[in-house]
Each structure stands twice: as C-alpha cells, then as structure tokens.
Amino acid sequence: MARxxxxxxxxxxxxxxxxxxxxxxxxxxxxxxxAPTLVVDIEGAGDFRIPxxxxxxxxxxxxxxxxxxxxxxVRRAIEHTTEAxxxxxxxxxxxxxxRGPDDSEETLPARYAIAEPSSPEASGVPSMPRHRE
Numbered sequence: 001m002a003r004x005x006x007x008x009x010x011x012x013x014x015x016x017x018x019x020x021x022x023x024x025x026x027x028x029x030x031x032x033x034x035a036p037t038l039v040v041d042i043e044g045a046g047d048f049r050i051p052x053x054x055x056x057x058x059x060x061x062x063x064x065x066x067x068x069x070x071x072x073x074v075r076r077a078i079e080h081t082t083e084a085x086x087x088x089x090x091x092x093x094x095x096x097x098x099r100g101p102d103d104s105e106e107t108l109p110a111r112y113a114i115a116e117p118s119s120p121e122a123s124g125v126p127s128m129p130r131h132r133e
Contacts, residue, residue: 006058014040014050014063016078023081024048026063038063045077 008029013022024042030049037049054069067075 005052005055008038008055008058008063009061012058012061012063014038014065016065016067018064022062023078042074042077043081045080048074048077050074 024040027039036052056064
C-alpha cells in the first residue's frame with residue numbers, strides 16, 4: 001500500500017531538513033506520470049521534478065525532502081542556490097568601509113531632508129474630532 005502524505009499546496013517552501021533554508025517552492029503536483037512528482041521551482045535554476053517518494057514529511061506548510069532520493073540534476077541545482085549568497089566572497093575578505101571624517105548628517109543632499117510639519121493641518125492630514133466627556 002502506498003504511503004499517504006498530508007495535503008501539499010502550490011507555494012509551499014521546500015527544504016532538505018528542519019531548520020535549513022528553503023531552496024525552492026512547489027509549483028504543482030503532477031499525478032499524470034507513472035510516478036507522481038512535485039514540480040518545484042528551485043531558486044535560480046528553474047522547475048525540476050521531485051518524486052513524491054523523496055518527500056520525507058509535510059508539516060507547518062513546509063515540504064521536507066530526502067537528499068539521498070533526489071536525482072543528481074536536482075542535487076546540483078540545489079547546491080547552486082546558495083552560491084550568490086556566499087559571504088565573504090570566495091578567496092577573499094570583504095572590506096567594510098565606514099563613514100569618512102567629512103561625511104555627516106549635514107552633508108546629505110537637501111532632497112533627503114525631511115521637513116517636520118508644525119501641525120497636523122500643515123501636513124495635509126485631517127485632524128480627528130475630539131471626544132468630549
């Protein structure tokens with residue numbers, strides 16, 4: 001007898017383990033194939049089919065899949081989801097530059113200045129009627 005899974009909805013994030021970052025989201029469930037699959041949009045890689053047999057559990061609107069049951073192509077796509085997020089960059093340190101001695105709040109261009117209204121009426125916001133007791 002086939003195992004039953006809880007309801008899986010479009011948009012559910014897909015993870016490799018509890019507490020891990022999501023690598024994609026469910027796009028649709030394809031039951032027309034000989035082996036049912038989830039079509040998952042893997043970040044930065046596109047849509048991939050993940051067999052329902054690879055789904056370990058569905059809980060709290062999250063889908064957890066087993067790495068060992070994924071196709072090599074899907075594994076490579078998942079490995080690449082975090083490449084752009086590597087920090088510091090591979091082979092080097094990131095240089096964090098602070099403000100210089102000439103940078104101060106007063107040197108910001110006037111277009112960034114925020115004028116404080118002198119009263120609610122000056123701001124264009126109508127005032128609320130006062131409640132009298």
